[in-house]
Amino acid sequence: MRRYAAWCLGRTSQDRVVPRLVLRLKYEQDHEVFIWLASTLAHFLCYAGVDALSDIAATGESDAVRALAASELGRIAAEAGITDGHALVQAWHSAAALELPRPTPSQHLELALWTLAADLSEDHFQLRGVDDARYVLARLGPWAAEPIAEALHDADIYVRLHCAQVLGRMGPHARAAGPTLVGALGEPRVAPAAAEALGAVGYSPALAPLLACTEPGREHELRVAAVRGLGRTHDPAAAPRVRAIF
Secondary structure (H helix, E strand, O other), X not given: OHHHHHHHHOOOXXXXXXXXHHXXXXXXXXXXXXXXHHXXXXXXXXXXXXXXXXHHXXXXXXXXXXXXXXXXXXXXXXXXXXXXXXXXXXXXXXXXXXXXXXXXXXXXXXXXXXXXXXXXXXXXXXXXXXXXXXXXXXXXXXXXXXXXHHHHHOOOHHHHHHHHHHHHHHHHHHHHHXXXXXXXXXXXXXXXXXXXXHHHHOOHHHHHHHHHHOOOOOOHHHHXXXXXXXXXXXXXXXXXXXXXXX
């Protein structure tokens, strides 16, 4: 039943299902369901399932399952304008994801994103719900970076903090959030998470603000986070300051 449902949703235009499909990736055990989850997500230009598809193509439970996974991965890659499935997986985990086909989210999908952000608030705090919301938000793709960044202005500190961490988990997918993350360095409770996120997203104009956060007299937690962020940038210009700190 789950296999058919996952396949069937890929024949619709209802992108509101994307967050629930992404969450299913976290818990699903059946290989064929995984294949159709990944296929349907790609139909909506979300490539969060390609890792699992690649793994199943290599280590699936039967020849038929491995062949189906490889076929779907190749088809998805071709439709995305990528040479093969391996290259698509690499692209999804790098700045090249910014060049992949990008969806125009419906109002329903945007509302689903904001509902997930609300699940991070103090009012709705529940450990599994928070973890699930963070998991999904971090995997929606580059289009989600800017609306998630808007949540850094939310009145609830937990929403701001968790969304900064989500942007860090997104890595290069969240590069568009760079300016907002730099602004968040000015908020003491969110600044450490923002500093680490800036290193992960690869926003080059963040180098100077991150270096400033390592200055003596700044809060210890922020200095540590800024050093971590600088390390993740792999920018040689950060090396002298980091060496001086040690």
